[in-house]
Amino acid sequence: MFKAIAARIQQKHRTMKYPDGAPPPLPDRFRGRPVIDTAKCPAGCDACEAACPTGALDAQDRGAIDLGKCLFCTACADACPRQAITHSHNYQLAARSRSDLTVARERPAVEVAGAALDARLKKLLGRSLKLRQVSAGGCNACEADTNVLGTVGWDLGRFGIQFVASPRHADGLLVTGPVSRNMELALRKTYDAVSDPRIVIAVGACAISGGPYAGHAEVAGGAAAIVPVDLFIPGCPPHPLTILDGLLRLIGRIEDPPSG
Amino acid sequence: MSDARPQLARLANGKAVAYDTLPVLAAEDFRDAILGGVAAHQRVSALFGTASPVPGAVRLHVVLADDERNRLFAAATDVTGSEFASLTPACPQVHLFEREIAEQFGLRPVGHPWLKPVRYCRAWTGRDAWNRPADQPILPAVGDFYRVEGEQVHEVAVGPVHAGVIEPGHFRFQCHGEQVFHLEIALGYQHRGVEQALIGGPGARTLHVTETLAGDATVAHATTYSQVTEALAGCRTSPRAQALRAVALELERLANHIGDLGALAGDVGFLPTASFCGRIRGDFLNMTALLCGSRFGRGLVRPGGVGFDVDAGRLAELGRRLDAGLKDATVAIQLLWSTQSVMARFEEVGHLPRQVAADLGIVGPAARASGLERDIRHDQPSGMYCFSHAPVSTCEAGDVFSRAYVRWMEIQYAVAFIRNQLRSLPTGAPQAPIPALAPNHFAVALNEGWRGEVCHVAITDAQGRFSRYKVVDPSFHNWPGLAYALRNQEISDFPICNKSFNLSYCGHDL
Ligand code: SF4
Ligand code: SF4
Numbered sequence: 001m002f003k004a005i006a007a008r009i010q011q012k013h014r015t016m017k018y019p020d021g022a023p024p025p026l027p028d029r030f031r032g033r034p035v036i037d038t039a040k041c042p043a044g045c046d047a048c049e050a051a052c053p054t055g056a057l058d059a060q061d062r063g064a065i066d067l068g069k070c071l072f073c074t075a076c077a078d079a080c081p082r083q084a085i086t087h088s089h090n091y092q093l094a095a096r097s098r099s100d101l102t103v104a105r106e107r108p109a110v111e112v113a114g115a116a117l118d119a120r121l122k123k124l125l126g127r128s129l130k131l132r133q134v135s136a137g138g139c140n141a142c143e144a145d146t147n148v149l150g151t152v153g154w155d156l157g158r159f160g161i162q163f164v165a166s167p168r169h170a171d172g173l174l175v176t177g178p179v180s181r182n183m184e185l186a187l188r189k190t191y192d193a194v195s196d197p198r199i200v201i202a203v204g205a206c207a208i209s210g211g212p213y214a215g216h217a218e219v220a221g222g223a224a225a226i227v228p229v230d231l232f233i234p235g236c237p238p239h240p241l242t243i244l245d246g247l248l249r250l251i252g253r254i255e256d257p258p259s260g
Numbered sequence: 261m262s263d264a265r266p267q268l269a270r271l272a273n274g275k276a277v278a279y280d281t282l283p284v285l286a287a288e289d290f291r292d293a294i295l296g297g298v299a300a301h302q303r304v305s306a307l308f309g310t311a312s313p314v315p316g317a318v319r320l321h322v323v324l325a326d327d328e329r330n331r332l333f334a335a336a337t338d339v340t341g342s343e344f345a346s347l348t349p350a351c352p353q354v355h356l357f358e359r360e361i362a363e364q365f366g367l368r369p370v371g372h373p374w375l376k377p378v379r380y381c382r383a384w385t386g387r388d389a390w391n392r393p394a395d396q397p398i399l400p401a402v403g404d405f406y407r408v409e410g411e412q413v414h415e416v417a418v419g420p421v422h423a424g425v426i427e428p429g430h431f432r433f434q435c436h437g438e439q440v441f442h443l444e445i446a447l448g449y450q451h452r453g454v455e456q457a458l459i460g461g462p463g464a465r466t467l468h469v470t471e472t473l474a475g476d477a478t479v480a481h482a483t484t485y486s487q488v489t490e491a492l493a494g495c496r497t498s499p500r501a502q503a504l505r506a507v508a509l510e511l512e513r514l515a516n517h518i519g520d521l522g523a524l525a526g527d528v529g530f531l532p533t534a535s536f537c538g539r540i541r542g543d544f545l546n547m548t549a550l551l552c553g554s555r556f557g558r559g560l561v562r563p564g565g566v567g568f569d570v571d572a573g574r575l576a577e578l579g580r581r582l583d584a585g586l587k588d589a590t591v592a593i594q595l596l597w598s599t600q601s602v603m604a605r606f607e608e609v610g611h612l613p614r615q616v617a618a619d620l621g622i623v624g625p626a627a628r629a630s631g632l633e634r635d636i637r638h639d640q641p642s643g644m645y646c647f648s649h650a651p652v653s654t655c656e657a658g659d660v661f662s663r664a665y666v667r668w669m670e671i672q673y674a675v676a677f678i679r680n681q682l683r684s685l686p687t688g689a690p691q692a693p694i695p696a697l698a699p700n701h702f703a704v705a706l707n708e709g710w711r712g713e714v715c716h717v718a719i720t721d722a723q724g725r726f727s728r729y730k731v732v733d734p735s736f737h738n739w740p741g742l743a744y745a746l747r748n749q750e751i752s753d754f755p756i757c758n759k760s761f762n763l764s765y766c767g768h769d770l
Contacts, residue, residue, distance in 0.1 A: 004599075007536070007592065011539075014539055027546065027550055029552055031554070050464075054465070073468065133425040134428075135421075135426065135428055137451070137452045138450075139474060139766050140427050141472070141476065141556050142475075143426070145555065151541075180449060180451055180769075181451075182399075216456075216457055239555070
C-alpha cells in the first residue's frame with residue numbers, strides 16, 4: 001500500500017492540459033499535412049507520382065495529394081528533384097467529407113477541413129460519445145494509437161468519450177483497417193446493432209481508402225464501402241493528437257478553425 | 261548426429277544462395293530431413309509451398325533452424341497430385357504450416373489430425389482441399405469446432421469483435437462450470453492478402469506492406485525484409501545503420517513489453533501499474549518518434565540501411581529519455597512483484613510446460629518463460645547482434661508470472677544494450693544504394709522481434725523479382741501455445757493468459 005502511494009508520487013500527475021492548454025509537443029521529424037509548392041515543379045515531371053506507393057498523388061492534378069490514401073512516407077518528397085513537397089507539422093487532418101481530404105495546389109498548409117457534427121446530432125449526444133471499435137483488417141497500429149487516448153496522459157474519458165463493450169451501448173463506431181472480406185459481415189452486423197442516429201469514424205489510411213492494401217481482392221478498400229462514414233481521420237497511423245483533434249472537433253469540444 | 265546433413269542446403273541468416281543449390285528431395289527424404297532435424301533439436305522456421313517448375317506439381321520448401329550451432333538448413337520437394345503424407349502426427353510444430361499449405365495450394369496433408377482452414381480464403385491454385393463449392397462464399401470460423409460432450413459441458417463463443425480496442429478473432433471455449441477443458445482459436449479475420457501482393461516485388465509498396473505485417477512490430481518486420489533484399493542484392497549496410505536498426509528494435513521491444521506488463525496489471529485489477537505503464541509505453545514509442553517522426557518506426561528501416569541519421573544532440577536526448585523511462589518503468593514494474601494480490605494471480609496460471617513448448621515450436625518470451633533458451637539475437641545473430649550481445653532471459657515455470665518476468669528482464673537488458681550502442685555509435689553512411697536483386701536466388705532472414713522469431717524467405721525469378729515471399733510472424737508459432745495454456749484453467753483467467761502471450765492477429769492472418 002505504502003509502496004503504491006510512493007510510486008504514485010514518483011510518477012507524478014501526467015494528464016495534459018490540452019485542449020485548454022497547448023497540445024503536447026510533436027517530434028521534430030513528425031510528418032503532418034504535406035505542402036506542395038507547384039511553382040517549383042519542372043514541366044512534365046512526374047517523379048512524385050511515380051514514387052508514391054498508394055497513388056495518393058493524382059496524375060491529372062499534380063499538386064493534389066489525397067490524404068485519405070497518403071501513408072505520410074515521404075517517398076514523394078524524396079523523389080522530388082526541387083524539394084517542392086514538404087511535410088508540415090499540421091496535425092489537424094480530420095474531415096467530415098471525403099473530398100475535403102484532397103490537398104489541392106492552391107490550399108495553404110495551415111488549412112483545416114470541417115469536422116463538426118451538425119447541431120441536431122451534437123445536441124442529441126450531449127456531452128457523451130460512446131464508441132464501439134471495430135478492427136477490420138489493418139496492422140493494429142491505428143488501434144494502438146487509438147487505445148493510447150485512454151491512458152492517463154490523454155485521458156479521453158474527461159471529454160465524455162468512451163469505448164464501450166457492446167454496440168447496444170454505443171452512439172457509433174470507430175473503424176480501423178481496410179475492411180477485410182472476412183470482417184465485412186461483422187462490421188455490417190455491428191453497425192446494424194447500433195441504434196439510429198449513429199455515427200461512423202474511419203481512422204487511418206486503411207479505413208479511408210484501403211491504405212497499403214488498396215486494390216487487394218481480400219479487402220473492401222475502406223469502411224465507406226460497407227457503412228456510411230461521418231468522419232475521416234488520415235494517417236498511417238494517425239498520431240494520437242490527430243485522432244483526438246478529430247474527435248474533439250466532431251463533438252464541438254474544440255471549434256473548427258475558420259476555413260480560409 | 262554427423263555434422264554435415266548432406267541432403268540439405270546449408271544457409272546462414274541474412275544470406276542468399278542460388279536457388280538451384282537447394283536440393284529437391286524425394287517425399288520420404290524430405291520427411292526424414294524434417295523429422296531428423298527436429299529430433300536433433302532443430303526448429304521448423306518455415307514450411308511453405310510455391311509453384312513448381314514441374315508441371316502440375318506444388319513445391320514445398322522447409323527452413324530448419326539449428327539454434328545450438330547457429331545454422332540454417334533448407335530443402336524442397338515436389339508434390340504431384342493433390343495430397344501428401346502429413347508430418348503433424350510425428351511433428352506437431354508443423355500442424356499450422358500444413359493447414360496453410362492445404363489452404364493456399366489445395367493439397368491435403370493426409371493424416372493431419374485437425375485439418376481446418378487457417379485464414380478462410382480461396383486457394384491460389386483454384387484447387388480446394390475441402391472441396392468447397394466455388395460459387396459459395398467462404399465465411400470465417402464457419403465449420404467444425406472441437407467439442408467436448410457431457411451433460412454439464414457448455415460452450416462459450418467470443419468474437420470476432422471484442423469488447424475493447426482489439427483485433428478480431430474468434431474463441432471457442434469448452435467449459436465445465438468455470439473450468440476450461442479446451443480452447444479453440446479461429447483466426448483469419450485480418451487476412452488482407454499480403455503474401456500474394458508481395459509476389460512480383462519489390463515495388464513502391466513492398467516496404468509499406470512489410471512495415472504493416474504487424475504494426476506493433478514494424479521495425480522487426482522491416483528489418484527482416486531489408487535484410488532479405490540486401491542479401492539478394494549483395495548490398496552491404498554500414499555498421500552505423502545496423503546499430504540504429506538494433507536500437508530501434510530494442511525500443512520496439514521496450515514499448516511493447518512495458519505495455520504488456522501494464523495490461524497484465526490491468527487485467528488483475530491492479531490499476532497503479534496499469535496506468536503508469538500505459539503512459540511509460542508511450543514515452544518509449546516517442547523515443548522511436550524522436551529517431552524518425554513515427555511512433556511505430558515507419559520509414560526508419562529501409563533496404564540499404566536506415567532512412568534517418570542521428571546527430572550528437574539527438575543521441576544525447578535519446579539517452580536522457582531512456583534513463584528517465586527506465587526509472588519510471590522500474591518503479592511501476594517492481595510494484596507488481598511486491599504486491600501479493602498480483603503475484604497470487606500471476607503464479608501457477610496458464611502453465612505451458614517446457615516439453616509442450618518445444619513440441620509446438622513456441623518462440624520468443626513465451627518459449628523462454630517455459631525454460632527454452634532460444635533467442636535469435638543470441639542463436640542466429642545478424643547485424644549489430646553479431647558484435648553486441650544481450651543475455652538470453654529465461655524462467656522455468658512457464659506460467660503467466662514467468663512470461664511477465666521474462667519481459668522485465670528483457671526490458672533491463674534492452675536498455676543496457678541501447679546505452680551501449682549510444683556510447684559508441686559506429687560511423688558510416690545511413691543508407692547504401694540497393695542494386696537489382698539476383699535472379700533465381702533464395703534468401704532467409706530471421707530477427708528476434710519482441711514477440712519472438714520473425715522469419716522472411718524470398719525466392720526470386722529469372723528477372724530478380726519475388727516469385728514467392730514467405731512471412732512467418734512469431735504469432736503463427738505461438739497461438740497454439742495460448743490455447744494449450746488455457747487447459748484446465750478458469751475461464752476468467754483467459755484475459756491474463758491471453759495478455760501474457762499478447763499475440764498478433766494481423767501478423768498471423770497476413
Ligand atoms: S507521403 Fe503520401 S503522397 Fe507522398 S509518396 Fe508517401 S503516400 Fe504518396
Ligand atoms: S492505416 Fe496504416 S497504421 Fe493504420 S491500420 Fe492501416 S496500415 Fe496500419
